[in-house]
Amino acid sequence: METVTAETSPQPARKHTEVAVGVLLRESDGALLISSRPEGKPYAGYWEFPGGKLEAGETVEQALRRELIEELGVTIGTAHVWKVTEHDYPHALVRLHWCKVTEWSGDFEMREGQQMAWQQLPLTVAPVLPGAYPVLQWLSEERGLPFDAGYYEAQQPRD
Numbered sequence: 001m002e003t004v005t006a007e008t009s010p011q012p013a014r015k016h017t018e019v020a021v022g023v024l025l026r027e028s029d030g031a032l033l034i035s036s037r038p039e040g041k042p043y044a045g046y047w048e049f050p051g052g053k054l055e056a057g058e059t060v061e062q063a064l065r066r067e068l069i070e071e072l073g074v075t076i077g078t079a080h081v082w083k084v085t086e087h088d089y090p091h092a093l094v095r096l097h098w099c100k101v102t103e104w105s106g107d108f109e110m111r112e113g114q115q116m117a118w119q120q121l122p123l124t125v126a127p128v129l130p131g132a133y134p135v136l137q138w139l140s141e142e143r144g145l146p147f148d149a150g151y152y153e154a155q156q157p158r159d
């Protein structure tokens, strides 16, 4: 009989965590809204696009609308998925559903004690969550700007 060791036994497939993410674009100058991750979450203090995990039965748009009310106090208009990416973190395998958002109402309030910044590319806040790099690349390409992942990598904390 074949012995299956820990090294050779197949690993069960990791389940994806589905995440809705908003790229809020300011009409006047095309600036992007970036926010910092609150204390108590993995990667606290890292900068990201606002959003969060889908709850049972929610569409991406519904989850994004709920998250932005919870985190920022704004209610978004229509949002459609623009890109889907995946990132494998030690804490989770995430599937990110990215939506561009150009319409919202309400005043921004940092309801989770986080910070926010309207930024042009390349971003000047750091460190940025690595799962956001592909979107920064696509946004740069759309604007005819160079994208250098090394610029963002160099700002990651070292252990």
Ligand SMILES: Nc1nc2c([nH]c(=O)n2[C@H]2C[C@H](O)[C@@H](COP(=O)(O)OP(=O)(O)OP(=O)(O)O)O2)c(=O)[nH]1
Pocket: 019, 020, 021, 041, 042, 047, 048, 049, 050, 051, 052, 053, 054, 087, 089, 092, 094, 096, 129, 130, 131, 132
């Ligand atoms: N919001 C957001 N999440 C991102 C980005 N890039 C990226 O890899 N992620 C990952 C980090 C997290 O593993 C996951 C989002 O989960 P989260 O913990 O922030 O979600 P949540 O607000 O629903 O959190 P929770 O407190 O309910 O657990 O997606 C990004 O730009 N924005």
